[in-house]
Amino acid sequence: xxxxxxxFGLLLEPLGFIKxxxxxxxxxxxxxxxGFQGETTLLVSCKGVVNKTVTAAFAYPFxxxxxxxxxxxxxxxxxxxxxxxxxxxxxxxxxxxVTLAVLAFLYCIAALVVYIGYKHVYQQNSKFPLxxxxxxxxxxxxxxxxxxxxxxxxxxxxVSAGASIILGTKSxxxxxxxxxxxxxxxxxxxxxxxxxxxxNIVLWGxxxxxxxxxxxxxxxxxxxSQSPGIYSTQRGI
Numbered sequence: 001x002x003x004x005x006x007x008f009g010l011l012l013e014p015l016g017f018i019k020x021x022x023x024x025x026x027x028x029x030x031x032x033x034x035g036f037q038g039e040t041t042l043l044v045s046c047k048g049v050v051n052k053t054v055t056a057a058f059a060y061p062f063x064x065x066x067x068x069x070x071x072x073x074x075x076x077x078x079x080x081x082x083x084x085x086x087x088x089x090x091x092x093x094x095x096x097x098v099t100l101a102v103l104a105f106l107y108c109i110a111a112l113v114v115y116i117g118y119k120h121v122y123q124q125n126s127k128f129p130l131x132x133x134x135x136x137x138x139x140x141x142x143x144x145x146x147x148x149x150x151x152x153x154x155x156x157x158x159v160s161a162g163a164s165i166i167l168g169t170k171s172x173x174x175x176x177x178x179x180x181x182x183x184x185x186x187x188x189x190x191x192x193x194x195x196x197x198x199x200n201i202v203l204w205g206x207x208x209x210x211x212x213x214x215x216x217x218x219x220x221x222x223x224x225s226q227s228p229g230i231y232s233t234q235r236g237i
Contacts, residue, residue, distance in 0.1 A: 001234070003187045004016075004118065005117065005118070005119070005120055006116060006117050007116060007117075008116060009110075010115045010116060010119060011115075011116070012206075014210045015115065015211065015214070016115050016116075018203055018206065018207045018210065019108055019112055019115065019207070020108075021077065021113055021229030022104065022108050022200065022203050022204060022207065023105060023108035023109065023112065025196045025199050025203065026101045026102075026105040026108060026200065027051070027101075027105055028192065028193070028235060029097065029098065029100075029193050029196045029197055030098055030101040030102060030202065032058050032074040032189045032190065032192045032196065033060060033094060033097060033098050033101075033189075033190060033193035034098040034101075034183060034192035035060070035189075036059060036060050036187075036189055036190055036193075037054050037057070037059040037060075037185075038057070038058055038059065038184065038187065038195055039056060039057040039058065039059075039184070040055065040056050040058070040069075040086070040161045040162070040183070040184040040185070041053060041054070041055045041181075041183050042054045042055075042069060042079075042165065042166070042179050042181060042182060043113075043179070043180040043182050044074075044083065044137065044172075044176075044177070044178070044179050044180075044236050045177070045178045046072065046078070046080065046174070046176060046177040046202055047075075047077050047078035047080070047096065047176055047177075048073060048075060048077070048078065049072045049073045049077060052072035053072075053075050053182070054069050054070065054071075054072050054085075055069070055183045056068060056069045056086060057204070060094055060098070061090070061091035061094045061095050061098075061180045062088075062090040062091060062094050062127075062153070062157055063090075063091050064083055064086035064088045064089065064090065064116075064157065064160050065086065065087065065088060065089050065160065066085070066089075067086045068083045068084065068085050068086075069084040069085075069086075069165070070083055070084065071083070073184065077174065078172070078176075078215070080171065080174035080175070080176075080177060081171045081174070081177075082170060082171050083171075083182035084169050084172075086160050086161060086165065087160045088157070089229050090153040090155055090156065090157055091108065093146075093149045093150050093153035094150065094153060095152075095153070096146045096149065097146045097147070097149070097193070097197065098149040100139070100142050100143065100146050102199070103139075104139055104143075104186070104204075107135060107139070109143035109223075110213065111132065115182075117128075119157040123214070126215070126216045129178070129211065129214040129215040129216070130215050130216075132211050132233065133208070133211045133212055133215055135181045135210055136204060136207055136208050136211050139204050139210075140201065140204035140205045140207075140208060142198045143197060143204055144201050144205075147194065147197030147200070147201060148193060148199055150193070151194045151197075154187070154190050154191075154194060155228060156175055157187070157190075158187060159163040159191065161184050163181040163182055164179070165181065165202045166179050166181055169207070224231060234236075
């Protein structure tokens with residue numbers, strides 16, 4: 001009963017095919033968000049320094065409040081320069097998003113192994129479909145929460161690492177000092193991570209129905225809906 005019976009045909013059915021898509025887009029989230037590295041660049045002129053490039057590198061998990069734009073020269077612009085720190089700690093949203101992607105990725109692998117090799121056990125033991133349904137509902141909900149939290153954090157990261165660095169910075173307002181924002185690394189890959197998160201919401205949310213159809217809950221509802229018709233037929237006889 002518990003032996004392996006490999007059948008890849010299930011991958012062509014909605015239950016298996018959607019699980020493959022969930023696996024792929026969970027990987028997208030991990031790669032695009034967890035693997036991001038960028039930097040923001042200023043051009044500074046001050047006492048003894050002309051058009052000196054100052055950069056600050058940042059990456060996942062985006063603790064920007066620890067990222068510093070150091071002085072453009074050892075003399076710190078004649079003592080007028082104070083290190084500039086970026087604003088915000090977005091690690092909680094980023095780590096929540098990426099951790100969920102890893103857990104979803106691993107769960108998809110485990111589920112596909114069961115679907116492909118142990119589908120007969122899955123169908124014969126009602127606990128497996130019910131567990132699958134519960135996990136799918138929970139992950140769908142967590143994707144919704146984490147994606148919107150990460151989308152908000154990404155919007156704030158773009159502001160913090162962008163031209164707004166100069167605004168309100170005392171070092172750039174010192175007499176004889178000028179700062180010009182040059183560039184920040186493109187965040188297209190982070191935009192892709194948000195899109196992947198939204199797709200995961202759709203995939204996991206939609207898959208709830210297909211997982212539900214394999215549970216005894218669905219079978220019971222079908223029997224209940226059919227029983228009045230059967231009863232009526234018997235009465236007519």
